[in-house]
Amino acid sequence: MTRWGITIPFTGMPLAAHRELVEELPDLGYTDVWSAETAGTDAFSPLLLASQWAPQLRLGTAIVPVYTRGPGLLAMSAATLAECAPGRFVLGIGTSSPVIVQGWNAAEFAEPFGRTRDTLRFLRAALAGQKVTEDYPTFSVSKFRLERPPEQAPPIMLAALRPGMLKLAAREADGAITNWLSPADVRTVRSVIGPDLELAARIFVCPTEDAESARALGRLLISSYLTVPVYAEFHNWLGREEVLAPMHALWAAGDRKAANEVIPDEVVDDLIVHGSPAACREKIQSYVDNGLTTPVIALLPTGDDPAEQVRALAPRR
CATH class of the missing domain: 3.20.20.30 (Luciferase-like domain)
Structure with missing residues (x-):
């Protein structure tokens, strides 16, 4: 360190x-x-x-x-x-x-x-x-x-x-x-x-x-940030375009709750340390x-x- x-x-x-x-x-x-x-x-x-x-x-x-x-x-x-x-x-x-x-x-x-x-x-x-x-x-x-x-x-x-x-x-x-x-x-x-x-x-x-609580908070943050165009393009470049596509589609349709729910656990665990x-x-x-x-x-x-x-x-x- x-x-x-x-x-x-x-x-x-x-x-x-x-x-x-x-x-x-x-x-x-x-x-x-x-x-x-x-x-x-x-x-x-x-x-x-x-x-x-x-x-x-x-x-x-x-x-x-x-x-x-x-x-x-x-x-x-x-x-x-x-x-x-x-x-x-x-x-x-x-x-x-x-x-x-x-x-x-x-x-x-x-x-x-x-x-x-x-x-x-x-x-x-x-x-x-x-x-x-x-x-x-x-x-x-x-x-x-x-x-x-x-x-x-x-x-x-x-x-x-x-x-x-x-x-x-x-x-x-x-x-x-x-x-x-x-x-x-x-x-x-x-x-x-x-x-x-x-x-x-x-x-x-x-x-x-409490992994479920951490992931619930993580999903809220991920859907709020990674739907911003610059972050969406960043994660497309990093290789997450396909796995995040359902979130983007539901967010664009105005269904924020469902957009959170479709973010896979593995994405949350990759991006949020808990x-x-x-x-x-x-x-x-x-x-x-x-x-x-x-x-x-x-x-x-x-x-x-x-x-x-x-x-x-x-x-x-």
């Missing part, structure tokens, strides 16, 4: 109440905390708190959408966190989804590959302290310069699911971030990005021995054994104390 990350904040725990547990994470063997940005906390604030609570941890965003902040504001937010956690912050960016970008943030979800590429190139220049005036193919910036460029520019990782974006990450970024994959799927992703690039993945973990804490740790390690650099646990709610679950899922040292 080299890295062992976890997603913050935890469901059902107020942000300010995270301090004691976050302070404990390094002693438990965790190396990283990563945030997300959908409709809960923003991606930067939990990491800013963690940077002061546990200075040993590496901090990462997985991910910040490239559409929901202007390029300059995104650079400012990243520079602020990089200043508070010099050498310990990783900026993960990606396209997000039309629901989040258009439906919730009133932005146009256009040219996702190009917008991500152009944002990456802008951020490289801006976070290096350069004055940027550039007509990128998807946006233009005039005379932008950070007033407080970080002494050490953070690495930038790209959210990537299929070969086009994975190859962009391998060419121009410092790593790739993915999710919703099995341990065996890691090898498929590795075949595109090569052996050396950092690969992080959010792994959904439900630490309970079982005893020891079994969960073993499954997470199998991702690493297949080529994952940085596993990032996303703790799913079981009704038990999340702090105790975090402690139970800590790597054996």
